[in-house]
Amino acid sequence: MMGLDPVPDRLAEVCAATRAFVETSVYPQESTLSAGGALAAAVLRQLQDAARAAGLWGLGLPPEYGGSLELLDFAYVSEEQGRSEFGAAIFGSVARQDVLTLAKYGSPALQRRYLDLLVTDGTVPSLAMTEPQKSGSDPMGIEATGVLEGGNWRLNGHKWFVTGAAASPYTTFMCRTEPDARSGAAFSLIAVPNGTPGVEVVRETLLLGLPRGHAEVRYTDVLVPEDHLVGGRGQAMAIAQERLAVGRLLHAARWVGQGRRALDMMAARIRDREVAGGRLSGMQLAQQLLFDSFAEVESCHLLMVAAARALERGSAGRVEVGVLKVVGARMQHSVLDRALQIFGAEGLTDDTPLSRMSRVARFGRIYDGPDEVHIVSVARRLLRESAAHAGTG
Numbered sequence: 001m002m003g004l005d006p007v008p009d010r011l012a013e014v015c016a017a018t019r020a021f022v023e024t025s026v027y028p029q030e031s032t033l034s035a036g037g038a039l040a041a042a043v044l045r046q047l048q049d050a051a052r053a054a055g056l057w058g059l060g061l062p063p064e065y066g067g068s069l070e071l072l073d074f075a076y077v078s079e080e081q082g083r084s085e086f087g088a089a090i091f092g093s094v095a096r097q098d099v100l101t102l103a104k105y106g107s108p109a110l111q112r113r114y115l116d117l118l119v120t121d122g123t124v125p126s127l128a129m130t131e132p133q134k135s136g137s138d139p140m141g142i143e144a145t146g147v148l149e150g151g152n153w154r155l156n157g158h159k160w161f162v163t164g165a166a167a168s169p170y171t172t173f174m175c176r177t178e179p180d181a182r183s184g185a186a187f188s189l190i191a192v193p194n195g196t197p198g199v200e201v202v203r204e205t206l207l208l209g210l211p212r213g214h215a216e217v218r219y220t221d222v223l224v225p226e227d228h229l230v231g232g233r234g235q236a237m238a239i240a241q242e243r244l245a246v247g248r249l250l251h252a253a254r255w256v257g258q259g260r261r262a263l264d265m266m267a268a269r270i271r272d273r274e275v276a277g278g279r280l281s282g283m284q285l286a287q288q289l290l291f292d293s294f295a296e297v298e299s300c301h302l303l304m305v306a307a308a309r310a311l312e313r314g315s316a317g318r319v320e321v322g323v324l325k326v327v328g329a330r331m332q333h334s335v336l337d338r339a340l341q342i343f344g345a346e347g348l349t350d351d352t353p354l355s356r357m358s359r360v361a362r363f364g365r366i367y368d369g370p371d372e373v374h375i376v377s378v379a380r381r382l383l384r385e386s387a388a389h390a391g392t393g
């Protein structure tokens with residue numbers, strides 16, 4: 001189905017090639033990829049090799065790492081990659097933010113050890129921020145500690161939802177290193193190589209029944225060299241904020257891709273399905289589901305374009321990205337839910353991808369900050385702006 005904002009001409013070829021790759025090579029492997037385990041890992045590798053061979057690998061990276069697309073252009077391509085939830089991993093897009101963080105804030109030793117691996121191999125580092133006993137929405141509550149002792153950081157803490165912890169080359173551990181500092185300046189990021197003694201992966205948690213490598217991890221007297229600090233002491237929140245804005249934008253682009261795929265499936269089903277009284281295509285309540293979904297997907301795409309432009313201008317994009325995160329996650333969730341409805345009981349089975357897509361869609365309203373946190377943050381900014389202009393209306 002055509003969107004309201006057609007892909008710019010300069011991107012037509014790469015977007016079409018990405019779409020074709022996703023539809024012909026990735027869709028048939030999604031059930032295998034979703035099951036996890038050794039077979040899924042092998043299939044992922046094969047698909048990554050095929051993406052490299054097709055010239056579609058790592059397109060969003062900076063030119064010095066082989067990429068070729070600016071942020072907004074990459075966001076258009078990310079919509080196509082995101083038609084499959086596995087697209088970002090297959091096209092080497094997941095590690096983008098980690099590459100940029102390492103290149104900007106990593107020590108020479110960390111860069112030598114990991115940068116090339118992240119760029120070429122498709123392995124993705126993990127981030128250990130959230131803790132079971134504290135609200136992840138408020139990182140100021142983080143209790144994990146890092147203490148510098150004779151050239152090493154001694155780390156202690158208990159984390160969970162560490163995505164990909166078991167398979168990652170290293171985990172960036174967020175902890176309190178400056179106990180006397182106020183608020184965000186108390187926290188630092190420290191890279192912990194996989195296999196470091198004292199790191200215990202306690203278990204992997206399924207999310208809505210899906211294995212996605214989310215691990216609960218204990219860190220007990222873990223020692224890593226001083227130069228594994230990422231950025232300066234007390235800079236964790238500033239660095240996290242910098243990478244999260246673009247991360248949220250690209251997530252939302254992929255959600256648009258999921259929404260468009262669901263929309264295409266809904267339209268085909270409504271066109272073809274006979275129900276009591278005639279074809280679904282003639283039923284106005286079915287047309288309503290299609291209309292609402294199209295309107296939400298396209299609105300979200302336009303918010304995504306606005307947010308990308310703001311970030312490209314050098315703005316922090318707090319309002320643009322905050323609105324996009326909330327509207328995008330809701331869009332994906334509600335469009336997938338309507339698609340399930342229109343497919344009837346078949347939508348709840350694994351005969352179509354909708355059941356899996358709708359479960360994954362639900363995650364988006366919680367990770368990278370739940371809806372409420374972004375709503376409150378954006379509303380406060382709007383109110384400050386309103387106060388600044390009070391009396392000028």
Ligand SMILES: Cc1cc2nc3c(=O)[nH]c(=O)nc-3n(C[C@H](O)[C@H](O)[C@H](O)COP(=O)(O)OP(=O)(O)OC[C@H]3O[C@@H](n4cnc5c(N)ncnc54)[C@H](O)[C@@H]3O)c2cc1C
Pocket residue numbers: 126127128129130134135136137138160161162163207214363366367368369370372373376
């Ligand atoms: C798929 C997925 C991947 C993830 N990956 C990672 C990862 O790689 N690394 C990592 O460290 N963490 C990860 N997380 C964890 C994620 O960052 C946290 O779940 C998130 O920050 C919310 O924290 P919480 O779960 O502790 O919920 P809480 O902070 O306890 O919040 C629970 C609920 O309270 C409500 N709430 C919170 N704040 C407000 C407010 N201000 N006003 C009104 N209501 C509010 C919301 O409804 C919220 O959902 C992941 C989570 C998911 C689902």
